[in-house]
Amino acid sequence: MAELGFVDLRRMSHACIISARSPEEALRTARHIAAAAVCTGQGGKPCGRCRACRKAGEGIHPDIIPVCRLSDDKGRQKREISVDQIRAVSADAVVLPNEAGRKVYIIEDADSMNIPAQNAALKLLEEPPAGVMFLLCVTNAGQLLPTVRSRCTELNLNGAAAGEAGESRALAAEFVKCAASGDPARLCRWCGKNEGLDSRAAEAFVESAGELLADMLCGREEAFGMSREELLRLHGLLGRCQAWLRVNVGVKHIFGLLAVDAIAGGGNRG
Numbered sequence: 001m002a003e004l005g006f007v008d009l010r011r012m013s014h015a016c017i018i019s020a021r022s023p024e025e026a027l028r029t030a031r032h033i034a035a036a037a038v039c040t041g042q043g044g045k046p047c048g049r050c051r052a053c054r055k056a057g058e059g060i061h062p063d064i065i066p067v068c069r070l071s072d073d074k075g076r077q078k079r080e081i082s083v084d085q086i087r088a089v090s091a092d093a094v095v096l097p098n099e100a101g102r103k104v105y106i107i108e109d110a111d112s113m114n115i116p117a118q119n120a121a122l123k124l125l126e127e128p129p130a131g132v133m134f135l136l137c138v139t140n141a142g143q144l145l146p147t148v149r150s151r152c153t154e155l156n157l158n159g160a161a162a163g164e165a166g167e168s169r170a171l172a173a174e175f176v177k178c179a180a181s182g183d184p185a186r187l188c189r190w191c192g193k194n195e196g197l198d199s200r201a202a203e204a205f206v207e208s209a210g211e212l213l214a215d216m217l218c219g220r221e222e223a224f225g226m227s228r229e230e231l232l233r234l235h236g237l238l239g240r241c242q243a244w245l246r247v248n249v250g251v252k253h254i255f256g257l258l259a260v261d262a263i264a265g266g267g268n269r270g
């Protein structure tokens with residue numbers, strides 16, 4: 001987003017996932033939305049002129065609360081946002097705002113919340129205290145639990161990558177259809193056809209497939225007749241593939257694994 005315009009707060013829910021290519025871009029957008037949420041000016045928000053907007057711009061508004069990964073004792077940023085941090089947010093969120101009509105929590109690198117942290121966040125998102133807004137900054141929304149995603153609206157800033165994303169989404173849909181068909185031979189053929197993808201394309205495919213399954217779990221996409229258990233199992237499998245790709249497991253191995261494991265019991269029966 002080159003130019004951040006006014007924010008239509010009526011269209012924002014109490015929780016929004018802001019997905020961008022870089023953490024900086026996601027954070028910049030989150031700060032802009034947060035400024036709009038506390039702005040006391042008339043007309044378009046954020047006005048950029050009122051006291052609240054100025055404080056937001058300087059990062060000192062008491063009702064805009066950043067949540068980020070802590071540093072260890074050597075000053076290095078930790079890999080994960082912990083459950084204790086999210087519990088602290090839960091405790092703080094019920095306290096009334098200081099100045100503004102609402103409180104806004106900006107969770108930086110929300111995709112680095114570990115599973116217990118995400119489960120704690122889920123409770124918070126299910127029963128948010130009145131007037132509180134959560135902005136979850138991510139570069140990989142696929143790292144979030146489907147149940148967390150289903151509680152949030154998503155703002156996707158990855159416009160530039162739309163063509164590429166469309167391609168991997170189409171591949172993802174083909175793959176999920178093959179898995180849903182329950183036909184191991186069909187799945188095998190499909191995996192064989194795609195095992196030559198380069199690692200970048202394979203990563204994009206695996207991420208898209210994870211997102212598609214998350215959308216199916218939340219009812220945003222038709223699930224090709226698959227049960228919730230099947231969807232969750234496939235989602236878990238793709239999560240593991242994503243982790244393996246990250247440690248440079250070969251693309252061929254990944255597709256081999258998908259061919260065997262994407263249909264429950266398919267490798268044994270087929």
Ligand SMILES: [Zn+2]
Pocket residue numbers: 039040041046047048049050051052053054
């Ligand atoms: Zn303002």
